[in-house]
Amino acid sequence: xxTIILLFxxxxxxxxxxxxxxxxxxxxxxxxxxxxxxxxxxITLDPNESKSGRVLVGLVSxxxxxxxxxxxxxxxxxxxxxxxxxxxxxxxxxxxxLSRSITAIGSCVEVISPDDSKxxxxxxxxxxxxx
Amino acid sequence: MKAVLYxxxxxFGLLMFISCADMNTVEVAPTNEGISRVYSEDYELVxxxxxxxxxxxxxxxxxxxxxxxxFSIMFTKSISAFSWGEVGRVLVVDRQDAGSEVFxxxxxxxxxxxxxxxxxxxxxxxxxGISQILEKR
Numbered sequence: 391x392x393t394i395i396l397l398f399x400x401x402x403x404x405x406x407x408x409x410x411x412x413x414x415x416x417x418x419x420x421x422x423x424x425x426x427x428x429x430x431x432x433i434t435l436d437p438n439e440s441k442s443g444r445v446l447v448g449l450v451s452x453x454x455x456x457x458x459x460x461x462x463x464x465x466x467x468x469x470x471x472x473x474x475x476x477x478x479x480x481x482x483x484x485x486x487x488l489s490r491s492i493t494a495i496g497s498c499v500e501v502i503s504p505d506d507s508k509x510x511x512x513x514x515x516x517x518x519x520x521x
Numbered sequence: 522m523k524a525v526l527y528x529x530x531x532x533f534g535l536l537m538f539i540s541c542a543d544m545n546t547v548e549v550a551p552t553n554e555g556i557s558r559v560y561s562e563d564y565e566l567v568x569x570x571x572x573x574x575x576x577x578x579x580x581x582x583x584x585x586x587x588x589x590x591x592f593s594i595m596f597t598k599s600i601s602a603f604s605w606g607e608v609g610r611v612l613v614v615d616r617q618d619a620g621s622e623v624f625x626x627x628x629x630x631x632x633x634x635x636x637x638x639x640x641x642x643x644x645x646x647x648x649x650g651i652s653q654i655l656e657k658r
Contacts, residue, residue, distance in 0.1 A: 409601050411638045411646050415577045419570070419654045438581040439599045447600050460600070464543045467597070471584040490572060490594070492587040504573035511576075513569040 415505045422501045422510065425477035425485065426520045430495055433488070435470045435509075472509060477501070480520075487512075542628035544583060544595050547610040552590050555626025556644040559616065562655055567621035568592045568613050574650025575611065580643075591615065604637030605630040611647060623651065 441463055448460030473492065477485045477499075485501075491512035493499055498520035502511040547554075560567050575582055575594060583595045591614040598607040609627030616622050625644035629637045 409603055409636060409638070411598070411642045412579045413577050413646060413650065414579045417573065417577050417650055417653050419573055419657055439597065444600050444606070448605075459541065460605075464545060466583070467544075470582060490582060490585045491569070492585055492592065502569055502573070504576050507576070509576065511569045511572045514565045 418504055420503045422503050423477075423479060423485070424498065424500050424515060424519050425479045427475055427493055427495050427497050427499060427512075428478050428484075429476040430493075431474050433472055433474045435472050435488075437468045438470055439468070441468045475512065541605070541630045542608055542632060543630070544597065544608050547608050547626055547628055548593070548595060550610065550626055552612060552614070553624065555610075555612075555624045556640055557622055557624045558644075558648050558651075559620055559622045560651065560655065561620040562658075564613070564615040564621045566655070566658065567623065567651065570651045570654040571611055571613055571623060571647065573654055574647050577650055578646050580609075598638055600630075601637075603634075605634060607638050607643075609640075609643055623647070 441461070444460045444463060444467075445457050448456030448458075450456075452459075472488055472490045475487045475489055475493075477487065479485060487501055487510050488508055489501075489510050489512050491499075493512050493514055497514050498517045499512040500515050500519075502513060504511055562570075571592075572585075572594065575596065580596045580598050583597060585595070586593045591612050593613075594611045596609050596611070598604075598609075600606040607627050607629050609625065612624040612626070614622045614624070625640065625647050627638070627640045627643045629639070
């Protein structure tokens with residue numbers, strides 16, 4: 391019985407783990423549009439890892455000590471932060487973009503898509519490019 | 522005697538874990554901590570390339586911050602079969618006419634573990650990604 395439980399735990403740990411650093415997605419850097427930032431607000435993204443999941447792994451791997459150790463993980467661990475930007479384009483079209491980039495309201499930016507996710511990248515460009 | 526040994530081992534184990542690194546550890550580290558590389562491209566382009574490079578990796582980006590010291594990106598790597606996870610910071614510093622300097626700094630959550638990714642491995646992937654993107658521009 392113990393062996394089965396250990397095998398199950400090992401399978402669980404291996405199936406949800408990637409030890410080495412890897413490049414998961416192919417690198418892209420495609421310009422979507424250039425526009426002026428109209429508004430910006432801070433948002434919390436969907437969790438990319440959870441504190442409860444971490445505590446569970448700590449518990450099954452080293453028991454109560456592991457559970458306590460993983461429970462003291464930093465407070466904002468489960469809540470990745472980003473920004474929601476609103477843009478006005480030259481043709482009066484309004485666009486809303488999620489990004490981890492930080493730019494000021496009024497800046498003229500190039501909105502870049504690095505992958506298939508909805509999180510884009512902003513690069514400040516010269517104001518003339520928004521005129 | 523058994524109970525005393527158990528108490529000592531539990532206390533030692535807890536102390537070991539409590540001394541672990543977390544995101545705050547790397548966030549307050551000196552700005553020149555870690556492995557760095559200088560790029561001749563402008564600050565805004567390098568910041569964008571750093572974010573694109575990091576988004577392509579199997580790490581969890583937690584938050585970004587812009588301060589007088591530069592643009593910083595905090596990340597973690599999840600707990601896995603042989604690692605308690607890692608925490609890290611990538612800092613992009615504007616060197617004005619000299620371009621932009623990127624610092625990659627990371628710590629293993631449990632500092633004394635052998636397995637898990639180290640600072641050099643993170644920096645290789647971050648820098649490779651930046652170079653690939655800059656070559657496209």
